[in-house]
Amino acid sequence: MAPILIVGSGPAGMSAAIALARRGVRPVVVSDAPHAGGQGFRRLNPQMALDARRIYGAEARKYEALHRDFEAILPQIDYRPATLVWAIYEGKAFILRDGQAGEIAWSGLILAPGATDRIMPVAGWTRPGVFSLGAAQIALKDQGAFIGRKVVFAGSSPLLLLAALQYRTHGARDIAVLDTTPLGAKLRAAPGLRHSPGTALRGLRLMRALKRLGVPVHQGVRLEAIEGADRVSAIRFTAPSGQECRIACDAVALGHGLRAETQLAELADCDFAFDAALRQWLPVADADGRAGERLYLAGDGACIGGADAAIAGGALSAEALLAELGEPGPSARRRRLRGTVARLRRFQRGLAGAFRWPHEEAGRLADTVTVCRCEMVTAGEIRTAVRADLGPAEVNRVKAVTRCGMGRCQGRFCGPALAEITAEASQSPIDAVGRLRAQAPVKPLPLSAADTRS
């Protein structure tokens, strides 16, 4: 029989693999990352003396346990790192490994492809020296490097504080945090955070630690522009008081929360629904993560939920899949995991209020600001297309006319902003402008891969 296939080796995929291995099942685990750990528990470069406790803080033990458990099951799984799943079609995953195309058939599929940063463009955001928040963390965890000497962490995300603290504890003194969510919104969101007091507390601890270490955290600012000639030299913002401020810097880490990676789920035929709290389209799955026949979604790719939800969700999907295949485990375990995932996702939705996606900024973006980096499409071009006679108020049609989202990244970065600008320019609700359709390949595929087909 074909194996169970897990796509992704972040916390969700690792945890699913561990759960299956412990039940004596040998899954195939593929991930385009060269090392397991995903984003949240990214494997620290073992060649550098990076201290997990300094990077992961209170999470370090969890990080170590997950990696230890995963290493322990390696002999019991078929683990294929650095392997991209570029398409899913009729019960098969189409992969690319070492430049060669191949196929994997499955008897059950667990998709755990995680998330990427969500970015709201701001004038100057395409300047060299601007990184996504995730990239700023990857530089540290992979290369033991900072993205600059004076880094400003800007946007709206719990990871903003986390990344800033990680930089600070590694010696970065000249840093600042610009949080675009107003304090009032944070307070209003507080009741929603009761679903995970532990995590909420962690957030407060981050805040306090940054304060103690003297890192300026500006709340409720409005980002105006990232300035510079050849590269970043300053970031300009408006304080809640209305005062215009500028911070000199040579790098900016920009992020406004996360965007679920949902292309594979779409290629696997999942239905989608608009999640108003997270303000994005997500694949529809039941409480176990079941999204179709022998098809499960876990982790951030199912719903932004953070590392704990990913770990619980991965194990849950494995248990549920085994049950569907006729090998149910203890139902109490499944119930408990289900409860954990549901609670953490509720929490995450609360968090989305505390770290707002500043969607209204799309309307304020100057016409000249680039929205699509791959195809160099500006906000003004999108608006012109939408407002033209017979202009489309649907993102795929806006893409067709303007090329926004048509480039190498297939709208991963510009997609959220494209939807907001389209909604604003057409005076439509955000869930009425649709979502960019996913098409294979999920990531670019070299032509030469085809003649090495095995």
Add this chain to the structure above:
Amino acid sequence: MTARTTGTLIVGGGLIGAFTAWFLARAGRSVTVLEKGLVGAQSSGANFGNLRLQGRDPRQYPLSLRAQAIWEEIEALTGESCEYDRTGHLYLARDEEELASLHRYAEISRSAGLVVEDLDGPALAARFPYLDRGILAATFSKRDATANPRLATLMVMRAARAHGAGVLEHCEVVAAGHSGAAFEVETRSHGLFRSEHLVNAAGAWGGEIAAQFAEEVPLFSAGPPQFVTEPLPHVIAPSMQRVSGTVIFRQIPRGNVIVAGYPRTASDAQNLRTRVPPHKTLDGMAGLGLLAPMLRTAHVIRVWSGVEGYLPDMIPIIGPSGTQDGLFHGFGCCGHGFQIAPGVGAVLADLIATGRTDTPVEAFHIARYREGVQANEKFAREFDSR
């Protein structure tokens, strides 16, 4: 709700509907287009963009050449760009079978008045040094062109609107009939419409409209697999294809190489879309690498297809209905409707205005299915069960 009345109702806001509306409106006639989704979002917006004259069905040349003449002036007439580009078209033969087709197509094309240049191996290598030396011969037609399908239908429909045509989007026709006095067309969301003439320009869905008037046709929907590479330096000027149709490619000024190829894939049950089987993408990639080795390092960034209406004899249905006066068909374009659309629009407008047209279209009459038609030889080759 009271019925709205218009001279001509057009079902379908694809390129056929758009050109028909444009010709009618330009002649000062009242016309309304009903489109179930968005204008130009189906085949007309998803196709490859070839305005190919070489190698057409011999019966189609008068229509095709009339269409090309309109393409050649459409941007000047509308004042908008749809990236119309007289790129020329190169047919490539890589084996003996293709060589035979190459000569046969060239002969047909020439007899229709087309200027077709023969290129042998050395001539090809001199003119298109990036092509593989294994290509035996080619024919080049310089009047062939390309345009951007994502822009063309919107451009023509806007021009029709500027001349007074009505265009309703998200307006699906659910029933159509004739009361004896007028056509009565019922929509899902906009109530009832009445008209003197009715045009069926519903593309792959045209069979459903025809069936309302007791005209059954063996229409089915499918689409060729397509993909596009990342942008690369712009060096490939003409649109190119293997005569067999297994690889068709062109490079747009932005630098991306767009690729299509047969066999086509049947659309899924609800006819909402045509998937691209990954193995067909890989076949196309390998096939492209074989023709243009320099592209082997390029990356494919997106695949897509479309929902096109095909008929077993591989020619469209164009002309008056066989059962209902005042009804005109223009659908089922079998994969080559982008090129002929202006011609089809012009012919349908002729028929509506004067009851006749100088462009021979009898071969495309819907009544041919009463007798049952022979499947085209391309039919078996260009489709598969997957």
